[in-house]
Amino acid sequence: MKKVCIVGYGAIGPVHAKALENVEQAQFYAICDIDADKRRLCREKYQVVEYDDFDTMLQDDKIDAVHICTPHYLHFEMIQKALTAGKEVVVEKPVTMTGEEYDRLLALEGSEKVCVVLQNRLNPCVQKMKELVESGELGAVKAAKGILTWYRDKAYYESGAWRGKWVTEGGGVLINQAVHTLDYFSYLIGDVVSVKANMFNYSLADAIEVEDTFTATVSFANDVKGIFFATNAYVENSAPFFEILFEKGTARYIDKQLWVNGQMVAEDVNPAIGKDYWGSGHEALMKRYYDGEKYFSVTDASNTMKTMFAMYDSAKAGGKEIAVLK
Secondary structure (H helix, E strand, O other): OEEEEEEOOOOOHHHHHHHHOOOOOEEEEEEEOOOHHHHHHHHHHHOOEEEOOHHHHHOOOOOOEEEEOOOHHHHHHHHHHHHHOOOEEEEOOOOOOOHHHHHHHHHOOOHHHOEEOOHHHHOHHHHHHHHHHHHOOOOOEEEEEEEEEOEOOHHHHHOOOOOOOOOOOOOOHHHHOOHHHHHHHHHHHOOEEEEEEEEEOOOOOOOOOOOOEEEEEEEEOOOOEEEEEEEOEOOOOOOOEEEEEEOOEEEEEEOOEEEEOOEEEEEOOOOOOOOOOOOOOHHHHHHHHHOOOOOOOOOOOHHHHHHHHHHHHHHHOOOOOEEOOO
16 A cells, blocks of 8 residues: 655645545655644644655655645645655645646656646546547547636735746646646547637736637547637636537537537446536546556646647737647
């Protein structure tokens, strides 16, 4: 059984802790966070060892793996240090905050062993959509679209000093909330080769410097076209919508159900942890990883991450077409 340290016990760290309760091959052993109150809450609930310093924690030989659940700007350095210390790494999205960091990560020794938390890929509806694409039973894919309409207010961004800033978050709705919806394009359809994008701040101009709304068109290697829209300016958090148009029909992932040509063929399980509008895949992902089964590596996540970075480059250049480089 591998002993795990969760690094960062803010918004997503507790989700990892809860998921690990049901992973037989892993033990939640330690928490690492600079916030004493968060460490205390975690220790009282799980009776774990406490660390307030990342480098000191890495010296603990009992720790086999670290789960990086920290603000975006800390991800790359922490991954690099953990790999150097011989630890296994599970990292939340986004894997890194910039494209330059991602290229450096891919070149690191041992980076292929990093498990990327793209847990929504394991939602039953997403798995069924992948089966439909790969089987070819509905013919070739002609187009795809992904839509995310969520709500984040000023209080949300004030809850962490790193939020809403280019230098520490790396962006807004795209890099933080909508990256999973963006990931469906690469995971289900194939590699995105170019993008055109724009971003806006409609509702949070007085609170953040990054975008609350993002739009884009995407082009694939197989000439399939896609459209993408995401916003934090809605009034509630709706389940993501994803549609695939085939030669012989349409698959629509809506309200956590998958409908194919008017018939429901799959439904997501109501989550035991986390938010009900983005599924409950953390536990399944961790079970696969610690059982030694297939996991999502930095290579598996590469096209999604590079597409995201290209979208930001395009938006900053006024919608210019940007190639998604290998």
